Amino acid sequence: MLTENSARASQSKKRTRIQIENEERILDAALDVFSSFGFRGATVDQIAERAGMSKPNLLYYFRRKQDIYVAVLTRTLENWLTPLGALDPDGEPEAEIRAYVGQKLALSRDAPMESRLFANEVLQGAPMLGPLLATDLKEIVDAKAAVLAGWIAAGKLAAVDPVHLIFMIWAMTQHYADFDTQIQAVTGRGVATDAATFERARETVDQILFRGILPR
Amino acid sequence: MLTENSARASQSKKRTRIQIENEERILDAALDVFSSFGFRGATVDQIAERAGMSKPNLLYYFRRKQDIYVAVLTRTLENWLTPLGALDPDGEPEAEIRAYVGQKLALSRDAPMESRLFANEVLQGAPMLGPLLATDLKEIVDAKAAVLAGWIAAGKLAAVDPVHLIFMIWAMTQHYADFDTQIQAVTGRGVATDAATFERARETVDQILFRGILPR
DNA sequence: AAAAATCCTGACTGATCGGTCAACATAAGG
DNA sequence: CCTTATGTTGACCGATCAGTCAGGATTTTT
Numbered sequence: 001m002l003t004e005n006s007a008r009a010s011q012s013k014k015r016t017r018i019q020i021e022n023e024e025r026i027l028d029a030a031l032d033v034f035s036s037f038g039f040r041g042a043t044v045d046q047i048a049e050r051a052g053m054s055k056p057n058l059l060y061y062f063r064r065k066q067d068i069y070v071a072v073l074t075r076t077l078e079n080w081l082t083p084l085g086a087l088d089p090d091g092e093p094e095a096e097i098r099a100y101v102g103q104k105l106a107l108s109r110d111a112p113m114e115s116r117l118f119a120n121e122v123l124q125g126a127p128m129l130g131p132l133l134a135t136d137l138k139e140i141v142d143a144k145a146a147v148l149a150g151w152i153a154a155g156k157l158a159a160v161d162p163v164h165l166i167f168m169i170w171a172m173t174q175h176y177a178d179f180d181t182q183i184q185a186v187t188g189r190g191v192a193t194d195a196a197t198f199e200r201a202r203e204t205v206d207q208i209l210f211r212g213i214l215p216r
Numbered sequence: 217m218l219t220e221n222s223a224r225a226s227q228s229k230k231r232t233r234i235q236i237e238n239e240e241r242i243l244d245a246a247l248d249v250f251s252s253f254g255f256r257g258a259t260v261d262q263i264a265e266r267a268g269m270s271k272p273n274l275l276y277y278f279r280r281k282q283d284i285y286v287a288v289l290t291r292t293l294e295n296w297l298t299p300l301g302a303l304d305p306d307g308e309p310e311a312e313i314r315a316y317v318g319q320k321l322a323l324s325r326d327a328p329m330e331s332r333l334f335a336n337e338v339l340q341g342a343p344m345l346g347p348l349l350a351t352d353l354k355e356i357v358d359a360k361a362a363v364l365a366g367w368i369a370a371g372k373l374a375a376v377d378p379v380h381l382i383f384m385i386w387a388m389t390q391h392y393a394d395f396d397t398q399i400q401a402v403t404g405r406g407v408a409t410d411a412a413t414f415e416r417a418r419e420t421v422d423q424i425l426f427r428g429i430l431p432r
Numbered sequence: 433a434a435a436a437a438t439c440c441t442g443a444c445t446g447a448t449c450g451g452t453c454a455a456c457a458t459a460a461g462g
Numbered sequence: 463c464c465t466t467a468t469g470t471t472g473a474c475c476g477a478t479c480a481g482t483c484a485g486g487a488t489t490t491t492t
Contacts, residue, residue: 016437016438016439016489016490017489018438018439018489019438019439022439036340036341037254037256037340038253038254038256038257038336038340039257040253040254040256040257041254041255041256041257041340043478043479043480044479044480044481045478045479045480053440054440054441054442055441055480055481056440056441056442056481056482056483057439057440057441059480059481059482060438060439060440063481064480064481065479065480065481116339119335119339119394119395120254120336120339122394122395122397122398123332123335123336123339123394123395123397124252124253124254124257125252125397126397126398126401130397130401133397133398133401133402134401134402137398137401137402138401138402141402142402158423158427160420160423160424161416161419161420163402163403164416164417164419164420165420165424167391167392167395167399167417167420168388168391168420168421168424170391170395171387171388171390171391171395172384172387172388174387175383175384175386175387175391176383178335178338178339179335179338179339179383179386179387181338181339181341181342181346181349182338182342182349182353183383185342185346185349185350185353185354186349186350186353186354186357186358186379187379200377200380201380201383203377204376204377204380204381204383204384205384207374207376208376208381208384208424208425209424211374211427232459232460232467232468232469234459234468234469235468235469238469259448259449259450260449260450260451261448261449261450269470270470270471270472271450271451271471272451272452272453272470272471272472273469273470273471275450275451275452276468276469276470277469279451280450280451281449281450281451
């Protein structure tokens, strides 16, 4: 976990009611703006306007633009990795993976901005959370890849590289959030707005993935 | 003089040897910078420095930053859609799709910057080539989806939504270019630098995809 | 209610960016 | 050769940006 980057909180005083409210409003606005334009493309004025406050006031809570960015990144990271952490080594492989894929797809529908925030960051070389990827992310991926390897060894899954399988699940599910613009341009409907499109996406992912990895 | 200057790159006046050379150097540099930082994050100075020329000289060839951007986008778009266009309705489904996936994966290895350029553009709502997606891209996707639908109707492919199948192929293959940073952080090796990682990626995509879509 | 701590803002600054311009340099064509 | 068209640059400009600051407003604490 990264350190708290709020100006106030870092001064080790108790957080007031107004601080809690405003910091949350700022982070919500920052998620919106950063996920749309990336770090360098976003402006503090944009975030301040969306948060409904003046720029100096925003900078009273987060002294630097970068502080807002890493705060919203770390706030989201936890929710983002939770589904993978929930993958139970003692569960049934098909049910466990199906649940995981379902949760990731639901996240692409319900929290596309979070997905695009990370996509922007990683796409540009992960300048901020690069170190975190090599430690925290690698750790959980290695752990869950070992679980998958166990299932493969037990003959409950087809012999696929476990790490790449995780990559493939990420690719298939997050694609519907990150490339929503493209999908809307081609199909006229997005996964976030149209329930039928979401259902079609879910069916396709399920069909390809589970016919691909379940033993025959 | 003014209009001639503004569209020097796109207009078909006789192009000098120096023009051809410099415009290519500029576009190469622009691909590098834009794919790393996105449109708003990139600076003209960066592109000029990477192209080995002064900023005013670069702006002599492309009067606006946006002109460089759309030029490099459109130059790449053709190469990017070529593999899908090569999908032959009269060929054997498995061989055709296998060739297409192989070409897309090779592009992720050999031309990751192009992939990231488009990913950045689409991720931020495709402000420049949005209209082009709804026309050209939709057209070719619809055409090739019809081919896939024909193969499904002939019982040569499992019943998957053809458009979403195309999305899945894009997601699985481009993931290795767009999220290379993340993959390197987790595995220590990237698909562009390490041949073994590329081979593992290819095997995984092949295995999941073709067990998933080929009739049993 | 008074004091103290917290919250908020208009006005500003220095840096950076996209883009211009006048003048100079080089190449092309006769 | 000389003339013309093309190529190149340092210096500059207005706009925008992140971040500062002094001081006033509001809330909390005593």
